[in-house]
Amino acid sequence: MPKVIVEVMPKEVLLDPAGKATARALQRFGDGEITDVRIGKRFEITIDGEITPKTLEHIAEVAKGVLSNDVIEDVISIRVAD
Amino acid sequence: MTDHIPDTVENAAATPDKDQPYHLLGLKPDEYQQIGDILGRRPTSGELAMYSVMWSEHCSYKSSKVHLRQFGQKVSPEMTKHLMVGMGENAGVVDIGEGWAVTFKIESHNHPSYIEPFQGAATGVGGIVRDIISMGARPVAVMDALRFGAIDHPDTSRVVNGVVSGISFYGNCLGLPNIGGETWFDSVYQANPLVNALAVGALRHEDLHLANAKGVGNLVVLFGARTGGDGIGGASILASDTFAEGGPTKRPAVQVGDPFAEKVLIECCLELFAGGCVEGIQDLGAAGISCATSELASNGDGGMHITLDNVLLRDPTLTAEEILMSESQERMMAVIRPDKLDAFLAVTTKWDVEASVLGEVTDSGRLVIEWKGKTIVDVDPRTVAIDGPVYNRPMAYPAWLDALQADSPAKFARATDGAELKSQFLTVLGSPNEADTDWITNQYDYYVMGNTALHTPDGAGMIRIDEESGLGVALATDANGRYCQLDPYVGAQLALVESYRNVASSGATPLAVSDCLNFGSPENPEVMWQFARAVEGLADGCMELGIPVTGGNVSFYNQTGDVPIHPTPVVAVLGSIDNVARRLPSGWQDEGENLYLLGVTGDELGGSAWAGAVHDHLGGVPPHVDFTAEKELAGLLGAAAHEGIVTCAVDLGTGGFIRAVADGVLRFGVGARVWIDEIVSRDGVDTTAALFSETQARALVSVAREDDVKFRGLCDGRNVPVLRVGVTDRRSGELEVQGLFSIELEQLRSVHRGTLPAQFGPVVGG
Secondary structure: OOEEEEEEEEOOOOOOHHHHHHHHHHHHOOOOOOOOOOOOEEEEEEOOOOOOHHHHHHHHHHHHHHHOOOOOEEEEEEEEOO | OOOOOOOOHHHHHHOOOOOOOHHHHOOOHHHHHHHHHHHOOOOOHHHHHHHHHHOOHHHHOOOOHHHHHHHHHOOOHHHHOOEEEOEOEOOEEEEEEOOEEEEEEEEEOHHHHHHOHHHHHHHHHHHHHHHHHOOOOEEEEEEEEEEEOOOOOOOHHHHHHHHHHHHHHHHHHHOOOEEEEEEEEOHHHOOOOEEEEEEEEEEEHHHOOOOOOOOOOOEEEEEEOOEOOOOOOHHHHHHHOOEOOOOOOOOOOOOOOOHHHHHHHHHHHHHHHHOOOOOEEEEOEOEHHHHHHHHHHHOOOOEEEEEHHHOOEOOOOOOHHHHHHOOOOOEEEEEEOHHHHHHHHHHHHHOOOOEEEEEEEEOOOOEEEEEOOEEEEEEOHHHHHOOOOOOOOOOOOOOOHHHHHHOOHHHOOOOOOHHHHHHHHHHHHHOOOOOOOHHHHOOOOOOOOOOEEEOOOOOOEEEEOOOOOOOEEEEEEEOOHHHHHHOHHHHHHHHHHHHHHHHHHOOOEEEEEEEEEEOOOOOOHHHHHHHHHHHHHHHHHHHHHOOOEEEEEEEOOOEEOOEEOOOEEEEEEEEEEOOHHHOOOOOOOOOOOEEEEEOOOOOOOOOOHHHHHHHOOOOOOOOOOOHHHHHHHHHHHHHHHHHOOOOEEEEOOOOHHHHHHHHHHHHHOOEEEEOOHHHHHHHOOOHHHHHHOOOOOOEEEEEOHHHHHHHHHHHHHOOOOEEEEEEEEOOOOEEEEOOOEEEEHHHHHHHHHHHHHHHHOOOOOO
């Protein structure tokens, strides 16, 4: 069955404590070229039937309203899986 | 953003007529004019950013200042006896003996907690904890006073879940016990919940630190988290505006907190203090660097030179104005001697905390900030931080108040038969404001650090400060918005005496007050009148009780549309106890102890839980306050705890006598048989009043039989009216009100505990 991929990231301007902690940890392990890490979420949504523009519209609503907290996160991509 | 050209002082002088968006920053035309008059030119955009946040209601107290002065004026020598630092610093400091001091403060984070409940509440905890660190103290406990909308409103669950998990996340990660607080539900808080966070810290007398920048040539260091684009303008925009329903939703970037970074910052600061590395220190909260630099400079030698390029940034595209206004969390600013810089940096490096020297203290009387080699701010810091606008706002006696007070609950028929009274009792006990809040408090860690002596559901939280001697402190918060709506003067005093009585009932001696005054818009003359009356009531009350207000904060613009919240002056009282081993819990544990009611009962049901829960009514006048009786009761409870002749004390508050009895049996699951005939005959009240009246200055205590005579003697000697009203009963498993009704403890518990889970889901660990 076809899948839609939704990606959500913490808003660019806001602190991402988990990302910061990960970057610091990697640097401590000696990974000097890593300067920053930001951690987001990826949703793989399986659809029963064909994906139409209407499906994507619906997924966009769900992504904004349920899958993300639009005060502190942005939905950065919605696409059909290959 | 990268090609942003900073507006320099030179440029401002050369372009006097440039249009500036002062109104979007919350400044009024005359305030903008005033800034121009102070500077003798138009402000630069950086100066405008600073003035706008620092002159916002939230930072400047411009509408409340004229009233708050009373807290400094109505002071007796008795009140300052234990006070080491009073109002005006980050938090008040109280001497509790044995070389120990404690500092505590309660502060609001209301508006951010409606927009983003989780992060709003979490950063509220983080902010108040930094206030405590900046006094040189180690934070030892937190508590929260919460107000939400109607419990069954669809949006309430979102806010409750977010706020409670935000508080538990931040506090639990920090490793601070959450030992108390209160929760109310009322539709007046629907689109404007109140999140008032309290923190308490302990320090040795010699470790006290203050926020000032003294010593010309001393260095100004910013340390902790990097500066990012969090909550830019939040202080100004959020605290000066309301959330009108239907209007455009303001969703500015809120702040995101990092409790692990804060934990490291606490340890780092304490090691810096211990090593004598710091001359002055200030936490960064609302208005960020604008606030820290202008306040430190104002309180010190008057001048400071800052190179803003030295601020470590998370986001290199930030403009100078944004850096000045950023509210990134977990940051502190210190003033240190140049010869201590290496030692300072050794400590920050050890804790993996980033630090950068921003500039130095001067005696120029000017706060000068440079950015990319140009001067972008050149102001007298006092004009930013201290001498802001002061408004004596118009006040008006609310047009509706007389009618509200005339609408007394005396109009309701009183029940006489046992079955009906039982049903009213269960209705009160299960009503949202009287129900068990363990759905909330079970999400908090209240034992971490191992010094918790009392916690919710005890009336006050208690923490051991000295592990050798057992010296400790007790804390309670209270505000009854319903009482305050009926009479803000008396209502504020009722919040004070309730907290005072909670602390006294734990066996501690009340010493000091911190308050968080939550009101509607100061531009509404009726709200301003409520505010003035509440402040006056509180100041007069503190004078009567002999305990000072040491600090706190004011939160205005709490309203939905045009409807202000009930006035909600949350009063936190702190007390000390020589040894926490002598504490009194809020419930009895042993068989066959006598129950005594201290104090006299009147027919006072205006604004009561009974009127609200049974009759959905708010009207009449609230209970009267008797400070002499409160002091005598507190003195008796302290003495009885000290001598170990009472085994528990439950203060009588909302829900009256029967609610206190229910608390007593439910605390440890030990039943009781009580009778009210003598209350009825001695005090001349009916059964309903005997059960539900909210007359103040009363407490219920349990006394072991062998201490009976001693206890009666103590009451006589201290002039406190006393009646034997029941006995504890371990075996029956029920609460019996003689001649009226009895009820199984299991049923009582399920009524009391079921209300919150029915709305929000199962209790954690329940």
